[in-house]
Amino acid sequence: MRDSLVAAAFRLFLERGYEQTTVDDIVALAGVGRRSFFRYFPSKEDVVFPDHERCLAEMTAFLGDGDDAADPVARVCDAARLVLGMYAENPTFSVQRYRLTRQVPGLRAYELSVVWRYERALAEYLRGRFAGRPDGTLRADVVAAAVVAAHNNGLRSWLRSDGQEDAGAAVDHALAHVRLVFAPDPPAAPAPAAGDTEEDVVVVVSRRGAPMWRVVQEIETALGRTSD
Amino acid sequence: MRDSLVAAAFRLFLERGYEQTTVDDIVALAGVGRRSFFRYFPSKEDVVFPDHERCLAEMTAFLGDGDDAADPVARVCDAARLVLGMYAENPTFSVQRYRLTRQVPGLRAYELSVVWRYERALAEYLRGRFAGRPDGTLRADVVAAAVVAAHNNGLRSWLRSDGQEDAGAAVDHALAHVRLVFAPDPPAAPAPAAGDTEEDVVVVVSRRGAPMWRVVQEIETALGRTSD
DNA sequence: CCGAACGGGGAACTGAGTGCCATCTTGATC
DNA sequence: GATCAAGATGGCACTCAGTTCCCCGTTCGG
Numbered sequence: 001m002r003d004s005l006v007a008a009a010f011r012l013f014l015e016r017g018y019e020q021t022t023v024d025d026i027v028a029l030a031g032v033g034r035r036s037f038f039r040y041f042p043s044k045e046d047v048v049f050p051d052h053e054r055c056l057a058e059m060t061a062f063l064g065d066g067d068d069a070a071d072p073v074a075r076v077c078d079a080a081r082l083v084l085g086m087y088a089e090n091p092t093f094s095v096q097r098y099r100l101t102r103q104v105p106g107l108r109a110y111e112l113s114v115v116w117r118y119e120r121a122l123a124e125y126l127r128g129r130f131a132g133r134p135d136g137t138l139r140a141d142v143v144a145a146a147v148v149a150a151h152n153n154g155l156r157s158w159l160r161s162d163g164q165e166d167a168g169a170a171v172d173h174a175l176a177h178v179r180l181v182f183a184p185d186p187p188a189a190p191a192p193a194a195g196d197t198e199e200d201v202v203v204v205v206s207r208r209g210a211p212m213w214r215v216v217q218e219i220e221t222a223l224g225r226t227s228d
Numbered sequence: 229m230r231d232s233l234v235a236a237a238f239r240l241f242l243e244r245g246y247e248q249t250t251v252d253d254i255v256a257l258a259g260v261g262r263r264s265f266f267r268y269f270p271s272k273e274d275v276v277f278p279d280h281e282r283c284l285a286e287m288t289a290f291l292g293d294g295d296d297a298a299d300p301v302a303r304v305c306d307a308a309r310l311v312l313g314m315y316a317e318n319p320t321f322s323v324q325r326y327r328l329t330r331q332v333p334g335l336r337a338y339e340l341s342v343v344w345r346y347e348r349a350l351a352e353y354l355r356g357r358f359a360g361r362p363d364g365t366l367r368a369d370v371v372a373a374a375v376v377a378a379h380n381n382g383l384r385s386w387l388r389s390d391g392q393e394d395a396g397a398a399v400d401h402a403l404a405h406v407r408l409v410f411a412p413d414p415p416a417a418p419a420p421a422a423g424d425t426e427e428d429v430v431v432v433v434s435r436r437g438a439p440m441w442r443v444v445q446e447i448e449t450a451l452g453r454t455s456d
Numbered sequence: 457c458c459g460a461a462c463g464g465g466g467a468a469c470t471g472a473g474t475g476c477c478a479t480c481t482t483g484a485t486c
Numbered sequence: 487g488a489t490c491a492a493g494a495t496g497g498c499a500c501t502c503a504g505t506t507c508c509c510c511g512t513t514c515g516g
Binding site: 457458459460461462463464465466467468469470471472473474475476477478479480481482483484485486 | 487488489490491492493494495496497498499500501502503504505506507508509510511512513514515516
């Protein structure tokens, strides 16, 4: 029922446009009653994003499962990848929807409210993890916004390629960028080893032609910690 | 006319709630015709944000005035402060509107689309400034999102205080946080001196206590490239 | 005095979303 | 197999936002 409504809706949306399609048109094509449409989708916009509610629930469950051992920023990046997974499940559908939302202001506004709820979920999680730290809520909001922006940047680049590129790679690359920016995770203390407690500097030598990640790796080793 | 409609609308919104107030109620109280309402405000939501259109125009003008000498991140922070200025012009109005938007989902969605347009303006500016740099558009999107998130964090904290706190201080503090994260000041660059072009190694010295991102930044500068 | 331009007002229409109730299916119980 | 309860569906009428079309009064130039 839900599926038949979504199928009918998208056939009409692609055929004659979103605003030129009325709910009556959709239910006529799907062969169901008008009232049933609004039972499954609280609004006409919802039929365009039929699986976000489920995905949002998955994300909150993922963030609330108590597995708080890892770096919080890494955790929200993984949470963001859940959304990418939902898009990647149905590439053609996602690309069609992307074209729709790009040119219909009403759908763009609706998508913003959906994205906002994801961002709130991430920010709430980070606020919990950053609790007590000075400017914890500020940092939580900023990191959440940055993660969402990076995710969307990678996602859109994939969508613009009609699903040809590697979605995971694009988003991973974007999220890595954010993690590099916010990576320090200050409390990952310098933890001076026994004996060199007085040392204040560390010297690293690297071949100039070495790839950046290799250099970073050497730095991390020298400093006795990781950027994660 | 515009002002009388806004005044009538807010009287009713605060009295009986946004959704319980129809456009007919507003025009009846303002003593104008229903058609005139929609001449001044394309939708019922617009009457709640009567000055954002003007502010957005100011921001795009500010970003497009060709004064690109300063640090791009600082520039978008200044642009964000323009929005704060608009809120601070009418504290009581801003606080009332904040209470409304917080509890009416439709208004929150509308506000999101407004904020999105500000963010797009900032991101477009940064894309121009970061053009050519690898991952320039990604960085532009992320910085814009972070700046907006920080601005909104400070703004909301001020609004929650009923306009009692210092709005400028709250937002300045939040924006300073973001500027610190995103390449605040170019680190002292141990640029290779003339004559050592053939050298294959580079030596980097860093304080052990420095945050990882700071170290990475210095490495990048030393190697004469970025991780982007 | 006339008429064109224009800002405002009103009536009627479309379409989204809701409330209420009738109907139909399903499945458990006796 | 009959019956009843519960849930799913359809139909109808209603509210309200937003639009279209047209009318009216004012103003200003000829």
